[in-house]
Amino acid sequence: MYNVYNKNRFAKRMKTPPKDDGTIRLNKYVANAGICSRREADELIATGVVTVNGEVITEMGFKVQPG
Numbered sequence: 001m002y003n004v005y006n007k008n009r010f011a012k013r014m015k016t017p018p019k020d021d022g023t024i025r026l027n028k029y030v031a032n033a034g035i036c037s038r039r040e041a042d043e044l045i046a047t048g049v050v051t052v053n054g055e056v057i058t059e060m061g062f063k064v065q066p067g
Contacts, residue, residue, distance in 0.1 A: 023063035026050065 027041035030050065035041070041050075048056050052064060
């Protein structure tokens with residue numbers, strides 16, 4: 001007999017991964033620049049120290065293009 005539980009468990013794995021649009025999270029970008037660690041970058045972003053194109057960014061998970 002077919003087990004419905006197993007069907008649902010494997011269905012989650014078969015979903016397509018998110019498309020790579022070439023952007024990375026801002027905290028990773030700041031950390032890769034050598035300014036601080038990723039966790040310290042989170043703190044800098046939350047306090048409003050980081051700007052992108054002249055705009056203060058305070059939201060976590062903001063994505064930027066590496067260039």
